[in-house]
Amino acid sequence: MLSLTNVRKTFGRVVAVDQISLEVAPGEIFGFLGPNGAGKTTTIKMIAGLLSPTAGQVTIDGHDVHREPVAAKQALSYIPDEPYLYDKLTGRECLELVATLHHIPVKTARQRIEEMVTLFNISEFIDQYAEGFSHGTRQKFVFAAAFLPRPRLLLIDEPMVGLDPQNAHLVKTLLRQIATEDKVCILLSTHTLSLAQDICDRIGIIYQGRLSACGTLDELRAQATSSGSDLEELYLKLTGGYGGERIDW
Numbered sequence: 001m002l003s004l005t006n007v008r009k010t011f012g013r014v015v016a017v018d019q020i021s022l023e024v025a026p027g028e029i030f031g032f033l034g035p036n037g038a039g040k041t042t043t044i045k046m047i048a049g050l051l052s053p054t055a056g057q058v059t060i061d062g063h064d065v066h067r068e069p070v071a072a073k074q075a076l077s078y079i080p081d082e083p084y085l086y087d088k089l090t091g092r093e094c095l096e097l098v099a100t101l102h103h104i105p106v107k108t109a110r111q112r113i114e115e116m117v118t119l120f121n122i123s124e125f126i127d128q129y130a131e132g133f134s135h136g137t138r139q140k141f142v143f144a145a146a147f148l149p150r151p152r153l154l155l156i157d158e159p160m161v162g163l164d165p166q167n168a169h170l171v172k173t174l175l176r177q178i179a180t181e182d183k184v185c186i187l188l189s190t191h192t193l194s195l196a197q198d199i200c201d202r203i204g205i206i207y208q209g210r211l212s213a214c215g216t217l218d219e220l221r222a223q224a225t226s227s228g229s230d231l232e233e234l235y236l237k238l239t240g241g242y243g244g245e246r247i248d249w
Contacts, residue, residue, distance in 0.1 A: 139163055156188040
């Protein structure tokens, strides 16, 4: 479903992403981990078509994202780390706009919007202007907008930012459900290691622009030559430790 082949991205002399190759299958939840500045968001933006790779190829459902952008993006929904909405539209108008852009028939769009309102408990806000929404409410509307066109690939950058525990649990449940039942391919980038450990089928760790480790939790243990470590310990080992010094308090 999602394929990256020798993908590289440079900004002047700075190498942000260096020769990443990766395959993510339908129905798989792939966790993308790494320190700040490691290249996670740059990679996700290249998959989403917001940045062009300096070299290499990104394909979605067999379509090159940068040569066949419309065909590739028809299969894609993207949830960025900042939940952007059009502030001068109501919540309903934001969702209707997404439905229109995806050519969803009006009757189907209305039905799906009502499903999203119920699912994310946003009836109180659906006809209010987005400029008054809290960060958490914006995040729920962004998830609703992403689910609306029934994508085959879902890209998520920090899915739990701004969500309270109840809605965070809802999102975790929904992601697992649509991956398992609907065979949606999900790639999520997160700093929440417990989330990755709970729901991801495989995990990739990007470090200094390169994919330094990739696999199931057991495969990561083998790569780190550590038999009993949890994901936090493996992550620190595979990214060079925490880099801190002792503090004399």
